[in-house]
Amino acid sequence: MGFNPNYFVEGRIYGQYILKEHPNAKIGVLYQNDDLGKDYLNGIKAGLGDKAAKMIVTEASYEVSDPTVDSQILKIKDAGADLFFSATTPKQAAQAIKKIAEMGWHPIQIVDINATSVGAVLKPAGLDAAKGLISVNYGKEPLDPTWKDDPGLKKYFDFMAKYYPDGDKDSNFNTYGYSTAQLLVHVLKQCGDDLTRENVMKQAASLKDVTSDTALPGIKANTSATDYRVNKQLQMMKFNGERWELFGPILEDSGPAG
Known part of the structure; x- marks a missing residue:
């Protein structure tokens, strides 16, 4: 039994959030090429429903052994994405945040719950670069x-x-x-x-x-x-450059687990 929220469910919550708050977004997804990344990818598509095919303009995967994700970030930017969903783990999440800042690109950025550690992810990426990130929490x-x-x-x-x-x-x-x-x-x-x-x-x-x-x-x-x-309940949060700030109601996903 997993303690963390199911990644498919978490991804579905992001999809539902995007539909409500950014219905015209052009979404680029970076995902780890394993069950973790694919569950997030399938979850966000489920949350977007029949809008997924139109809203997701590109997907780019990486292997855990890849030294960087720079080429994937370039691919996503070049596809015209203005909302970046990072279905990643700490090392690649930090690399992506840092690369996006270095490029002077300013998409809306959503990172999964595994990539929200200030010490392990956001400080290595640069706190200024991480400002404005959106994710979820239950703790x-x-x-x-x-x-x-x-x-x-x-x-x-x-x-x-x-x-x-x-x-x-x-x-x-x-x-x-x-x-x-x-x-x-x-x-x-x-x-x-x-x-x-x-x-x-x-x-x-x-x-x-x-x-x-x-x-x-x-x-x-x-x-x-x-x-x-x-855990089936989550609350949205945004990083203010120093710490995460919660916003919105408690979200409960009662749909199938994936």
Whole structure:
């Protein structure tokens, strides 16, 4: 059972967002040539529906072993795209953001949730270059002053100070690790003394409105025997040059998982 939102579902949410906010966009997609990238690509097409063929003007894939994605970025720009969707992982996401800035190109940029770490992606790319990026989240950003007095994040910071003092407490990779571990503890407690695989799976597949210290307000985990998706709710966010800022309502995708 995956903790992160299903990539197809996340892609579909971006497609729906684009239809609503940028209905005349010419979309260029950069995607990793594996299941991750293809799930995002198929998801955004599902979200765009019958407009996908017209709105997506080009697609460019890369291999994880490729040294750069420069040629793919040039291809997408030359196709006339004015909205860039980056279905990538941290290294290539940073390369793409940096290359776009160096070219003086200014498309609307959407990056997937894997590429939102300020420390691992946006700082290497250049914070100025990353300004205006759009993505989604389901967890609190440690750098966001909105949560400076938040009891849940205080517990997270206390945990980091005690158990991982050398770790980057501001990294959403670490809040992710903390929240998945917290959910595992919840499941194990629900199991009581019956720690068989069968019971662990039964408890994990019957979560009801479970939240965590780092979950955004209103976001709860619900699973069933026919729906293993832990996170189906997301909120849009934009990078302001220093940190991510949330905007809009909590979005819940109730469609098929892909």
